[in-house]
Amino acid sequence: MLPSAALDTLAQLADALAAALAARPRRTxxxxxxxxxxxxxxxxxxxxxLHLLYTRRAASLxxxxxxxxxxxGAIDPGDADPTAAALRExxxxxxxxxxxxxxxxALDDIETVRTRFVITPVVGFVPHPPPWRPSxxxxxxxxxxxxxxxxxxxxxxxxVWDFGEARLPVDLYAVDGHVIWGATxxxxxxxxxxxxxxx
Numbered sequence: 001m002l003p004s005a006a007l008d009t010l011a012q013l014a015d016a017l018a019a020a021l022a023a024r025p026r027r028t029x030x031x032x033x034x035x036x037x038x039x040x041x042x043x044x045x046x047x048x049x050l051h052l053l054y055t056r057r058a059a060s061l062x063x064x065x066x067x068x069x070x071x072x073g074a075i076d077p078g079d080a081d082p083t084a085a086a087l088r089e090x091x092x093x094x095x096x097x098x099x100x101x102x103x104x105x106a107l108d109d110i111e112t113v114r115t116r117f118v119i120t121p122v123v124g125f126v127p128h129p130p131p132w133r134p135s136x137x138x139x140x141x142x143x144x145x146x147x148x149x150x151x152x153x154x155x156x157x158x159x160v161w162d163f164g165e166a167r168l169p170v171d172l173y174a175v176d177g178h179v180i181w182g183a184t185x186x187x188x189x190x191x192x193x194x195x196x197x198x199x
Contacts, residue, residue, distance in 0.1 A: 006048035007127060013050065014043065014104060014125040016198045021105025021123065029109040034116040038082035039072025040090040041107070041123045041187060044144055050195075051144035052188065053126075054180065055093060058140050068180045070121070070187065071096070071139075082106065082120035090124075094142055095133030100126055107190050112183050121187045145175050151192060 042053040054068050071090040079085040083106070087098040101124040111118050132142045149155060150173055161170045172181040173188065180188060 007045055010045045010050055011125075011127060013195075013198065014102065014127075017043075017123065017125075017194065018104040020194055020198060021107070026106060027108035029111055029118045031118045034111065034118050036075045036082075036120075037073060037117045038075055038079075038085040038089070038120045038122055039070040039187070040086040040096075040101070041070050041121050041191060042090070042096070042101070043104075043123065043125045044129045045125075045127050046129065046144055046146070050147045052147060052150065052191075053094075053129075053142065053144045054178070054184070055134070055139045056141040056143075056178070058138050067182065067184070068178050069184050072119070074117075083122050086120070086122040087124075093135045093139050095130070095135075096126070097130065100128065100130060102127070107187060107194075110183055110186055117183075119183060119187075121190075123191065143176070143178065145173075145178075147192065147195060149175055150188065151196075 044051045044053055055071055057067050057069050071093040072086055073089045075082060075085040076088075079088060083103055087101060090096040090101070091098060104123045104125055107121040107123060109118055109120050134140070134142050155173050155175050156171075157174060158169055158171050160167050170181050172179055172185055
């Protein structure tokens with residue numbers, strides 16, 4: 001259990017972030033013929049620090065196998081909105097009860113090029129993280145990274161990767177043996193910029 005002062009500080013930061021998300025114009029993308037999806041971007045209170053939660057997708061999945069991601073997936077017809085989809089997916093993938101999540105707001109929509117998804121990232125604060133339950137066949141690992149570690153210069157790098165038809169520069173975070181790149185990197189970078197502006 002976190003000391004109450006530490007939890008109060010993180011809760012105040014969550015308040016400020018919620019206000020910032022509500023006040024800014026959010027960029028939305030027309031789905032067109034692409035698949036609408038949503039992810040939950042969980043901010044956690046861990047040992048007095050603010051952490052982000054990530055998963056490593058199972059190697060058997062049809063898209064983005066083995067990549068670091070936020071819990072999420074395609075929006076189903078039964079989902080009321082992207083927030084409902086993100087919370088449902090997080091419960092299915094990592095066992096996170098939606099009642100434990102304080103939804104703070106949504107970041108800008110982003111798109112994936114190869115797999116043609118339009119993703120709405122929904123930021124949620126989890127003051128008391130529960131034991132995680134990874135879904136077999138969907139999630140190979142669940143881990144968290146402190147925000148201050150993601151902001152460290154030694155964590156951020158640019159590499160040139162061979163994608164077969166082309167060699168392209170890739171921006172990424174490398175931490176604890178995990179490589180965070182692609183859509184997850186872009187979502188993380190956007191959130192970190194908003195958090196820095198609140199300090």
